[in-house]
Amino acid sequence: MAVVSPSRIKYEHLNEFFDSKNVLVTGGFGFVGGHVTKHLVDLGANVTVVDINTDPQRDSILNCFSMDLRSKVLIHEADVVDATAMKDIIHEGRFHFIFHFAAYATVIEKAVAAPYDTIMTNTMGWVNVLEACRTAPYKTSMIFLSSTDKVYGEMEGDSYSEHLTPLRGIGVYDSAKLAADVFSRTYHEAFGLPTVTLRMCNIYGPYDFNLGYRLLPKAMANIFGEGEPKSPELYFDAIEHHRDYLYIDDLVNAILLLAQPQKCRGEVYNLSAGTYMPTPLMLKTIVEQAAEVEKEFDNDRAELIMNNGISVRVRNTTSTVHAITKQHLNGAKIKDATGFTPDTDFMSSLKETIRFYRNYMKTRNDGC
Known part of the structure; x- marks a missing residue:
């Protein structure tokens, strides 16, 4: 008899929970925000999306023709840094739930290149959402913040724990997200806002179009x-890096489960990882699985992918990028609160993700 995880059992009740609810998703045209939007639409929610770029030509799951998501959501093109715009949208929307994913520079290289913009969006953008909720005539049931494992800084010991590991993020991106993370608790304690904060790890899956920076899309x-085919690049200083990886559907499951229990309000959670491995091994696995996928179409090209392997590069010596060596989240708290555990098989989900990117790269259509 198959064992069904507690998270899957609870997931079956999400349709009733979100049906006809008014929901706001900021950064909804991004990778995570787009997937959350799709799931909420499928669950019957009335979804409003805010994004700084809502161009129909933008690569996004929301612009996938076969899904027709654009016609099923209300779209506002706005910058979360614009306090007035956020106040107007939130006050008029009378939202039951708000999911905040809008961010600038989700990779450290871009944050170093634009520190002010990173801080304004990743910290003050969240404060603007909180302020709009604080002054709104209609009180929101839950306000979700997408945070990051980088708020902890360099890992000591085996893993990060929410209330045992000090917050020591020092990079521009790390510090901006850390400040937002702290404001979540401040606005809950001082004003009673029902915030929920999730510190996330590296997420992979289809429709991540950050091809210039993130590990998997860049390799694709x-x-x-x-x-x-060219060799995926690995910076020499990343050879010792270890990271958590989780499939996008598992992440969405965790986020939606956190919206349900009242006991989660005001709390911060680590995201349970599906896989923890060294970055070189992850990139090697990507190459191997890409070759396996290519064998279905072109054996010679598949062999070339394997022969190319990985290209190791030395980072520019003038770079001010300082990456954390090891990042691993202890997910016991979120499991206790919601029953969430990752359900997706790593290899099969990675292979399906690679198959998506092959189709997208080869056809350059809307990726559907």
Whole structure:
């Protein structure tokens, strides 16, 4: 008899929970925000999306023609840094739930290049959401913040724990998210706002179009881009890095489960990882699985992908990027609160994700 996880049992009740609820998703045209939006629409919610770029030509799951998500949501093009815009949208929307994913520079290289914009969006954008909720005539049931494992800084010991590990993030992106993380608790304690904060790890899955920076999409651009396949790049200083990885559907499951219990209000949670591994091993696995996928179409090209392997590069010596060596989240608290545990098989989900990118790169259609 198959064992069904507690999270799957609770997930079956999400349709009733979110049906006909008014929900706001900021950053809804991004990778995570887009997937959350799709799930909420499927669950019957009335979804409003805010994003700084809502262009119909933008690569996003919301612009996938076959899903027709744009016609099923209300779209506002606005910057979360604009306090007036956020106040107007939130006051008029009378939202039951708010999911905040809008962010600038979700990778450290971009944050270093634009520190002010990173801080304004990742910290003050969240404060603007909180202020709009604080002054709204209609009180929201839950306000969710997408935080990051980077708020902890360099890991000592085996893993990060919510109330045992000090917050020592020092990079621009890390500190901006850390400040937002702290404001979640402040606005809950001082004003009673029902915040929920989730410190997330590295997420993979289809429809992540950050091809220039994130590990998997960037590797896909090298392997399946125009011309002959190229070796995915690994910076020399990342050889010792270890990271958590979780499939996007598991992340969405965790986020939606956190919206249900009242006991989660005012709390911060670590996201349970599906897989914890060294970055070189992750990139090696990506190459191997990409070759396996390519064998279904072109054996010679598949062999070339394997032969190319990984290209190790030395980072520019003038770079001010300082990456954390090891990041691993202890997910016991979220499991206790919601029953959430990752359900997706790593290899099969990685292979399906790679198959999506191959199709997207080869056809350059809307990725559907």
